[in-house]
Amino acid sequence: MRIVYIHQYYCNPGMAGGIRSYEQARRLVARGHTVDVITTDITPGARELGWKVTDDDGITVHWFRVPYDNHMSYARRLRAFAEFMLLATVRAARIGADLVFATSTPLTVAVPGVLAARLRRVPFVFEVRDLWPEIPIEMGALRNPVARGLAGALADWAYRNAAAVVALSPGMALGVNKRRPSVPVTIVPNAADIELFAVDPSSVAAFRNEHHWLGDRPLIVYTGALGAVNGVDYLVHAARRMREIDPEIRVLIVGHGREWESTGRLAAEHGLLDTTVRMWEKVPKSDLPVILGAATLSTSMVRPIPGLWDNSANKFFDALAASRPIAINYGGWQADLIGETGAGLVLDPHDPAGAGEVLAAHARDEDWLAKARDAAHRLAVERFSRDLLFERFEGVLHRSAGRTRSLSEQY
Known part of the structure; x- marks a missing residue:
């Protein structure tokens, strides 16, 4: 299966940050799948135009430099989300795929995921790492009623267009099903990389x-x-x-x-x-x-x-x-x-x-x-070994691809 994997803040083990996407993608490659990750390069340095393509243990990673850090204002961070949303939409639409997978945050990654999947006529699977707009509303970060309405509409749209949703916790799964009871939701939490942490x-x-x-x-x-x-x-x-x-x-x-x-x-x-x-x-x-x-x-x-x-x-x-x-x-x-x-x-x-x-x-x-x-x-x-949870994750992708093929064969 050819998979386009959209994650705005992807990291590999040589970087500071979570490596969930790297670990899942490299296991997909080991199972014979082709994986193209579309992401941003937020390392310090001068802004460069254009995409950079690298190989991470068989994963083809497409990087575009979009500056981002937690010191940015809320407006500046929204601009970074919107910039990547547009860039990733164009990039993803040009890559052949049997399935498009996008992982939040931010919620805006659903847009290139859904649009690329529609253009390619393939299923879209969405991974929810945080509930939007529920969390920023509860924290007081999203106060404008119009912004709240738009964020809620985007979440509804993402779930409605997903063949399946992966949620990282039981509470997130409940939040998704409150908005879209009919979407299949599978809980695949973050995982324990036992081999990585086996230190002499x-x-x-x-x-x-x-x-x-x-x-x-x-x-x-x-x-x-x-x-x-x-x-x-x-x-x-x-x-x-x-x-x-x-x-x-x-x-x-x-x-x-x-x-x-x-x-x-x-x-x-x-x-x-x-x-x-x-x-x-x-x-x-x-x-x-x-x-x-x-x-x-x-x-x-x-x-x-x-x-x-x-x-x-x-x-x-x-x-x-x-x-x-x-x-x-x-x-x-x-x-x-x-x-x-x-x-x-x-x-x-x-x-x-x-x-x-x-x-x-x-x-x-x-x-x-x-x-x-x-x-x-x-x-x-x-309960939480990476290999154990990967089996559950890959199962979601196979079921989503198989369900779409079955529907297409009926027509």
């Missing part, structure tokens, strides 16, 4: 010895975006309380985003920066395994907004892949998993100081840590 203990020991501030101290890590939805300042406030209880505990924040500077300033104001709390700029995905291998616990944070509980954060599944307990400050399906299995901690989203006490109490509890590590590993292997 000697590499972990070397990492700890290399950083004198760490040594054999407990380490709590956060790896990922520092955006408006994440609220990583919560972890800084928790670290302040942890230092009062156990000054030896260390917190490492690795990432990038709009709240990078404000989070660093907060840590500095409390005298935590470069002592209890360390902050590193974003690193390639391939560097994360040793960092998580050195961690006592990993964390995943969001603002206390119930709509965000439906997230499927890569950092949650990376922790499972590394067999590390995961501490989260939100409810929902991931909190339920932790409660059922004991793979981590669910912290009070409104009490970061209390969270600091809970984290400090567990960071040196070797019996609890051993049980939580085992539980995390079991979840990774039995």
Whole structure:
């Protein structure tokens, strides 16, 4: 099958960011499919015109430089979404395909996906990573009634034109079916890359010895975006309380985003920066395994907004892949998993100081840590391994292509 795969912010393991699309695409190639990924190049540098084509382990990747970062204004980000929407529509329409697949965010990637599929008379499959416009409305980012109406209409249009929808969590699936009850929705959450995170203990020991501030101290890590939805300042406030209880505990924040500077300033104001709390700029995905291998616990944070509980954060599944307990400050399906299995901690989203006490109490509890590590590993292997979830994903594509062929054969 020839697949056009549209993802505005695709990353490979040499880049900083989630590699879901790369991992799915390379497995499709290994199964004999042809995959063309259409994406943007947001690496720093001068703006270049035209498409650049590369090969990522058999995946043909089409890059067009469209600047984007979380420091941009809302209007400037919308412009980047619209620019890619137009470019991707033209590019996708020129590539032969048996199926067109598009993954959000942003929601606007549905436009080139639907239009290219119509031009090629092939099925369109849409992957929902965040519910739009529900999430930006709940966060207060989308206040204009006209903009809300347009975003809702675009979501309805995308679902109506999809042969199938892939949702990254149960809550997202419910949100899709509220708008379009008839569309087939399959839940394929983010996954645990177990092989990637299988790190040699000697590499972990070397990492700890290399950083004198760490040594054999407990380490709590956060790896990922520092955006408006994440609220990583919560972890800084928790670290302040942890230092009062156990000054030896260390917190490492690795990432990038709009709240990078404000989070660093907060840590500095409390005298935590470069002592209890360390902050590193974003690193390639391939560097994360040793960092998580050195961690006592990993964390995943969001603002206390119930709509965000439906997230499927890569950092949650990376922790499972590394067999590390995961501490989260939100409810929902991931909190339920932790409660059922004991793979981590669910912290009070409104009490970061209390969270600091809970984290400090567990960071040196070797019996609890051993049980939580085992539980995390079991979840990774039995329920969220990349290979296991890929089978479900590929099944959606095959069913969508087969359903369309059956309909065309009737006429």
